[in-house]
Amino acid sequence: MSDSNSQTVKFYQTGTFTVGNRLLDESLRTVQATTERSNSIDSGHRACQGCGQALGARYALDAAMRATDNNIIAANATGCLEVFTTPYPETAWSIPWLHSVFGNAAAVGSGMAAALKARGDTTTRVIAQGGDGGTTDIGFGCLSGMFDRNDDVLYICYDNGGYMNTGVQRSSATPPAARTATTMPLGDNPGSSFDTGKFLPAIALAHEIPYVATASVHDLHDLERKVEKAMSFHGARYIQINVPCPLGWGSEPAHTIRLARLAVESGLWPLFEGERGEVTDSTKIRYQVPVEDYLKLQKRFAHVFKPENLDQLEAIRALALKNIRRYHLV
C-alpha cells in the first residue's frame, strides 16, 4: 500500500476506508465516489440482490475507463455477468462490449488486441473478463496462451467460487469444504475436497507477465489503484477479484461487503500484487479475525461447525495461516 500511504498520514475520520470522504482532497477519493463515474454496468440488470460480481465489475471497469480516458473495449465470457446484463434485446453495458463463448474470452481479447494493432489504434485498450468457471476451468487454456504470448489484454476474473448461474456447481476455484450442488456435505469429507482446486493468481504470476493482482470488493481504494496500475502496463495482465455470491454461498444479500472484508481479514483471501513473477507487495490485515467469523455467515460452510467436522475447520484455519505466512499479511 505504499502508493496510498500519503493519504493516511493525517487523520480524516474514515480515511480511505470509505468510498468517499468529504474531508479528503477530491483527487484522493475513489472513482465510485464521483458523479462522473461511467457506470459501465447500469441499473436494471438482473443480478440477484446483493450481487458481488455486479459490483466488482462496475468498480473495475469504471476505474479502467477513467485510467484510459474512456477508451476500453471488453470481451466477456459466458456466465452470470453476461446473462444478467444482456437478456436480448436489453443491455446494462454502457461500454463497447462483446459476448464470447464460455471458454474463449481470453482468446477473443487477444484477437481484439491484434486487430487494434493491425489498425494502428494505440489508444483503445482491451479488457477480457469472466467468472471463475470460465477462467480457471473452461477458459484456462486460452488464458494461459494469452499470458504466454504476452498479448496486450487485462484479464479480470470475478471469483465467486463456483458456477452460480447454472445452479452452483463446483469450479476449481471453489474453496475446500464448501458445499455446492456437485460437492454436497455428505460422507467423510463433506463439501469440496481439500487438496484440490487451483489458485490462479499464483499461476498467472508464474507466467512472469507484467502485472498480477488480487482485489476485494470491500477495499475499493485498493481495487481501483490496482486496476489503474494494471492499465499503466502493456502486455498481459491479470486481476482476480473476490466477489461474494449470496445465492451460491447461502449468505444474506446485505452481507456481501462484510463477507469480502472478513475473507481478507481472516487471511482466506490474500490481497497482493506482483510483477514479472515476483510478489511485490501485499495489503496487511487490518483487524485479524478468526476464520469462523467469515464461515458462519455462509450456509455453504454450515457443516464445518458440526462436531464431527471440526478437523475441516482446523484445516481452513491452516489455509488462512498459510496465506498469512506466504503473502506476509500481518
Added chain:
Amino acid sequence: MNQQNKPFAITLDVGSSHLNKTGSWRSMRPEYVDRLPPCNKACPSGEDIQGWLSLTEEKKYHQAWQLITRDNPFPAVMGRVCYHSCEGACNRGQLDLPVGINSVERFIGDQGLINNWQFSAGTDTGKKVMIIGSGPAGLAAAYHLRRLGHAVTMFEAAVKPGGMMRYGIPKYRLPREKLNAEIDRVLDMGVDIRLNQRVDDIEQTRREGGFDAVLIAIGAQHSRHLEFAGEPSIPIIDALTVLRDTELEKHNRLVGRVVVYGGGNSAMDVARTAIRMGARDVTVVARQEQQHLTAHRFEIKEAVEEGTRLMTLHSITAINGNELTLEKLKPGDSHPVATGETETFSADVLVLAVGQDVDESVLENSPDLAVENGVIAVDERLQTKSPGIFAAGDAAPSQRNVTSALGQGKKAARAIHAFLNGSLYQPAPQHEVVEFNMLEPWYYADAPRTAQPHLEAVRRKNGFAEVVGDLDSEHATYESRRCMSCGNCFECDNCYGICPDNAIKKLGPGKGFEFKYDYCKGCGMCEAECPCGAIRMVAEEI
C-alpha cells in the same frame, strides 16, 4: 421499427436495461434517517453535538459556534465546567475512548471570544419577561427569550451577574475573563439587568413592571448546617461562603489545618481553594466510600494531586475546642454504618460542604408558590401553580449542575414563549437513539484521544491559574474528526459506491443522496455498510 435496416435474424432494437424496473423485486426498502446520537440525548442543554463537531471537522468554526449557541450561549464556560455526560454516552467509547467533546467545545467557545462573534436579538414582540436571578438558568432563559424577541429584565441580588458560575466555581476552573465576556455578550442583546436588587415580593414587582411572565431562577443559595456535640472553639463556616468570599477577594479564613466535611464538588472546590490560599494542611472528611462520592472523578483526582488528603468513611460526631471527634464508618447495605471506633483530629477551621437548599424567603409573599421536597413545585413545562410564573435551575427540580441549569433555562424560555403566545410548549418528539450495534465501526480510522494539557500540580498550589489547558486548532480539528457521526449522514459515499444496482443518486456536497426506488432491489447492503447508522430498512407495503 424498420426491419430492413437490421442484420440477419435480428428483429428487435437494442434496448437499455433501464426498461427493466428491478425495484419491483423489493420487499424491504432503504430510507435515509437522522437518528439521535447518544451525546445529544445525554446533553442536558440538548446541544446538537454531532452537528457542531461535523462543522469543526471542516474547520468551519464560526458555523460550529453558531450551532452550539443555538442551544447554549456559554460555550467557553461550558467547555470548562460542564461535567460532560455526553462523553460518557459517546459510542466511540466502545471502540477506544470517547471523543473529547468538552475540549472541542472549549476551543470553539474561545474562538467566539477571540473573534468577538456576537448574538442578535429577535424582532421585538412587545412582551416583557422578568427573571429573578442571573445564574446559568436565568441567563440562558434571558438569552433564548431575547432571541425570540421578548424584552427581558433581570433582577440580581449580588453585585455581579453569573450566580454560581461566579460565586461557586473557582477561577482555576473558570477564568473570569471568559465568564465575563460570555455574560456580557448575552446582556448586550438588550437585557435590562438590575444588580444588587433583591426581589421580596414577586407579584408586586411583576405588577409594577408590567411583566407578562416571570421566571424564578434563584438557585439554591442556602447552605445546610449541622449541629455537633461539644463546645467548638474553631470557626465553622459553609462552603458557599468560602467560595463567595474568595471571589470577592475577602479574607476567606482558610488558614492552618483546614478540614472540609462533605464529598461533593463543592467540598473539592473548597479544598483546592484552601491549598491555593496557603493552608498548611487540607483534609476532606466524607461519610461515603471514595467510589460513592458525588464529586466527579477528575475533581477528586486533581484535588489529591494538589495535596488534599481524603478521609473517606468517617463522620464528625463531636467538636471540643479544636479537636474533632471522627467516627469510623463501614460500608453498609444502602449507606455507611457506624463502627463505634473513634479518633480525634485537630483542625483550625471546619468548612461544611453538606448541601444547599432553596432560599424560600423570596416566596414569602407568594402564597401560590408551593415548595415540595425543598424546591419550587413546577409542572413538566416548568410552570408553577401560579399562571405565568415559571421556575428553573437549582430552585426547581433538577440535577443541580450548571449544564442542567442551562438546559432548564432554555426549556423555560420555550415554555414562556408558548405561554406568551397563548399556547402550550410541546417539545419535538425525539428521534430513535443510535446504539453502537447500528454502526459499522470498521470504517473509522484508528485515532487515539487527544489529551488536554494540564498544569503541573506544584504550579497549581500557589495561584488560581487555569489548571486545564487549551487545544490548538489542529488538535481540536483532529479530535472532532474522531466523531463517528452517529445516526447522521456525513457523506462518506459508501451507499452510493456499494450499491450493486447503481440505485442511489448523489445530490452533491451538503445535499446527501436519494434512492432510485425504480431500481433498488432492497438487498440492504447500504444499510449494513453505512458507517454511522443513517439508513434504515423498512418493510414494503404489499
